Amino acid sequence: MASVGYSGSSIRFRRLQPAFNLASHRFLSSDNRFLKVSEEVREALRSKSRPVVALETTIYTHGFPYPDNVALASRLESLVRVGGGVPATIGVLDGVARVGMDAEEIIRLTASAGKKDTLKVSRRDLSYICGLGAAGKRYNGGTTVAGTMVLAHLAGIKVFATGGLGGVHRGAENSMDISADLTELGRTPVTVISSGCKSFLDIPRTLEYLETEGVGVATFADGREGSVDFPAFWSRDSGSRSPTTIQDEQEAAAIIHAHHALSFSSGLLLANPIPADASVARSDIDGIIEDAIREATSAGASGKDNTPFILAKIKELTGGKSVVANRALIEGNVKRGTLVAKELLNLEKMEQASDTFAVPAWPSTLKSMVAPTLPEATSNAADVAASEGLGKPIATPKADIVVAGALAIDFSCDYAPLPGAIDQIAPQLHTSNPSIITQTLGGVAHNIAKAAHYMGASVRLCSAVGDDLSGRAAVAQLSSEGLQTGGIKVLDASTGQRTAQYVAINDAHKDLTLAMADMSIIEQPDTWNSDRLAHLQAASPKWVIVDANWDSTNLHAWLTAAKSLGALTAFEPVSTAKSIRLFHGYSPTSAPTSSKYRPTSTILTFPNQIVDLMTPNNHELHALHTSARSLGLFDSPSWWSTIDSLGLPSSGSRTALSYLTSPALVNEGIPQMSIQLLPLVPCILTKLGPRGVLLTQLLPAGDERLYGPDDAPYVLGRDRTGSETVGGLYMRLFEPEEVMGPGKVVSVNGVGDTFLGALVAGLVHGAGEREGRRRVENCVGLAQRAARLSLGSKEAVSPELVRLGRSARGI
Incomplete structure (x- = not known):
């Protein structure tokens, strides 16, 4: 599709790439009961005001236990925001795919970790879980790399940061056990930033498979000269050379920009080695991996159950050291992914600016x-x-x-x-x-x-x-x-x-x-x-x-x-x-x-x-x-001082809040969030x-509303700390x-x-x-x-x- 741009006396043709495919454009233009993109993500993508980084959720539902997964989710979203970006946490909640989840939604999803009706969702599972959701069976699901890529692409997100990629399993020549992550990279134009693939996989065959799929693979050299190894998740080196290398985020963004400008339908894999201080030596991890694989084979763990089983066994055999390394590498990938997304956005803005054309002065008749x-x-x-x-x-x-x-x-x-x-x-x-x-x-x-x-x-x-x-x-x-x-x-x-x-x-x-x-x-x-x-x-x-x-x-x-x-x-x-x-x-x-x-x-x-x-x-x-x-x-001493001055019971105020507002509003967390923002x-x-309209306000010390009978039904708490400024909390639903x-x-x-x-x-x-x-x-x-x-x-x-x-x- 080409557009005609007026520029002086010449006519210039510029090929336009649709920002979204038909499915995503349909969503962004009207409601879609199977897919919801948060307004914050939509606004950032539309206005190009901030870079957007996709985040997966199987690490929360099938990786870290509750409540550790809540802390990790909050940490990863914070890393994106501190880097100037918008986190788009992707998962399935109540049978509806979500791109961009708010705090309450993330807590609900992470709290469902380990439950039977919390599924591991790849591309093949999206129609199943969303269709059953529409039929009344509302499952929750953590999206894998493949599932996250599909939904990120539908929303128009180009950069996705995760921990490790799936790959070709050892013995795949007999079992045909090959992760759907690899085929997804071959058909979905999303860039995945990970610490390579899991160390227990067949890394040489994984790289060969990616080459067959036409997936560009590069590893961040970070100042290292010459060729470098493709990383092996917990270890910086795998023994297999990376097909290509890149030095920094600017080079990565330039590659992604060219990839999309050329309209390729495949994705890119940018491997970011685990930080050196968190890396586990190959000599230490290889033996543990061999033991974990043997136990998985004996237990009959295969298909989508294979990776969780092996990861759990490696955690057990390393005494939890693998979890510490896992957290360090995913944080490093999210930080780097945010920087790459920011550089990519800058390139897109520069090109957009160069494509603008001057509009001639309006004739008075118009x-x-x-x-x-x-x-x-x-x-x-x-x-x-x-x-x-x-x-x-x-x-x-x-x-x-x-x-x-x-x-x-x-x-x-x-x-x-x-x-x-x-x-x-x-x-x-x-x-x-x-x-x-x-x-x-x-x-x-x-x-x-x-x-x-x-x-x-x-x-x-x-x-x-x-x-x-x-x-x-x-x-x-x-x-x-x-x-x-x-x-x-x-x-x-x-x-x-x-x-x-x-x-x-x-x-x-x-x-x-x-x-x-x-x-x-x-x-x-x-x-x-x-x-x-x-x-x-x-x-x-x-x-x-x-x-x-x-x-x-x-x-x-x-x-x-x-x-x-x-x-x-x-x-x-x-x-x-x-x-x-x-x-x-x-x-x-x-x-x-x-x-x-x-x-x-x-x-x-x-x-x-x-x-x-x-x-x-x-x-x-x-x-x-x-x-x-x-x-x-919410961590400052002044915030805590104000909250303590509100005189709220330590046992919680859910009943009182429900009475003042409504149970539905309390379930949505609206009065609770209002109170926490008052300082x-x-x-x-x-x-x-x-x-x-819900009014929530601080009352100053000595305010007559703290004692008057007409206002008493709306005073939720009174100061018991002797504060000279805060007298209590007033809440009223109009x-x-x-x-x-x-x-x-x-x-x-x-x-x-x-x-x-x-x-x-x-x-x-x-x-x-x-x-x-x-x-x-x-x-x-x-x-x-x-x-x-x-x-x-x-x-x-x-x-x-x-x-x-x-x-x-x-x-």
Whole structure:
């Protein structure tokens, strides 16, 4: 398939490789009951924001016992994240194949290790276990190298790090016992990074078989000159020379990149020798292996039972030394795999940049065709910006709320099937679909700002647009909406930055099927370096709301600047993939405090956190919790001190949590994760869709809610340690006043943004005031009503919020 790219006066053809095959594209575009790819993995692959590394799970279900396997799983995922990547742990849970598992799912799978209904899943077993799952027999399964490769490829993942590869068993000329890992490498284009194959296999015949399958095999030389041995799992040398060698991750990435560019359908095997300090000498291990093989033969262990039997026997005969070596080598492989995936991503980005082509200036006759629903902007962006004070000394009106984040042109494509269409709900792939397409001004920060503005707050939006048609229209539209535009930075055309755009493809019920977002304009580290503090000082806001479309550096800079001026801060996570930007480089005790900061409200009184309030959905809460744990934020003395101050019973709070929320939410771990995140963000409102909103917050020492009868049902714990700051824990589930069915829902776009904008506007105007105190719990119902209005509106933020805001303010 070729595409035509316009470049000056020439026409250039470039061959495009599909990112996924038909099966995976079908999944990513709609639900698939047999395969689930986590949103974090999908987002990383789609946006190319972080490298993704696949991890197998037979090592947890059939290798390490519980709970050692839980610790190993957490360790390996942490190694990927510390290296800047996204771990995609792959396995089967309840009969559904998973690519990317959250903490709760990993714990469930590892806890099933050793059980009869926990299967070892290769390619041949995937249809069986998933099919039976659909029929009601829901097995769990750890995927082998072959099974992991299949699922990784379906999701579009190119790099897979594991311990050791299967291979040709000794005596295979009679038994025909050859691992499916080898044939999978011959037909699936995934790169496997392992410490060679297991030492008890026939390594020379394994290498011959891989050559027959057309699999490229190379070993990391790590500075060694000349040819080197193919490793033998526990030993760095096997006595068999590696077909080729590579020196480092850059060379490995270049090979993988060329492999995919040439459209080969086979995989690559990159052998990473076990670290020298963990290696077992061949002379020591060979005799033990011979004994283990003899016992396996005597016991009749063959096929998929052969390898687990031999590994268990080697562990016994080495007194557990093989397990220590096993852990060291897989950790080394995961670290190296992450570095390789990162280098590969850099190469792909470089090629993508070289393939972009300049778009000629839009003829004036096309302007109305491009932006038919936005006001026509006849002046250029610099003129519009100048008219709003941009580029001049900052002297703009004060604002109750500053919102910093994404401003984008939104395209909403609602599937409108023709009579007799095969699918009356979901759009079809690989073809044009009839739809109703609307274009509006959007972006998370814009929607939050618009909601707060409609509710009656004075709002200043800080974002960036390109000097392009979309940017001009955006500035003009903001002005017509009555929002302050002095905080919109127009980037010069020479920067090559484009105004952000978001395309949502919805099914016939208006539920999101697929979305594409280009927010790169505000992901540049230096977009706002010099002007941030000046804009905040000019506005002198009570609240600063920041969305996660910023990169981590800009995100923390906005929040830190806001706290230095004494403002309260709110964080909107945006998505599971972007939400974790909050905790990269996060240090809750290092945020500056200000002499101006007088916590006169009982909403939040913990100034050392850079975020006072956040509004994740349940998926984003999972991602934030996993990120905080993997980064070690739950290990600090200050975290433990806060948790101890909550006064929770040592016997556990499951019954109390179930009473305050619901057994279903407790089973999902939502209230538990909220509590564990409180030392980092002291007020969390988790959006649960039709189930409502869960408020979890720290109460300051001496707060009247700790003693008042009206609040007593929601106080889960009270301090018994004598803390001077933390008084206890408040938790409350706010169920919706009305659950809107599909026929009443017009659009889901912007609903979460509306909730946060209305909530903070309510706090600013005292809608949550009680006894002179503005409380977040008294504003949740108002924010829910605002969100419901947006659900029933074709606009991302319903204009009906104006009336709601007036009513809340008693106007």
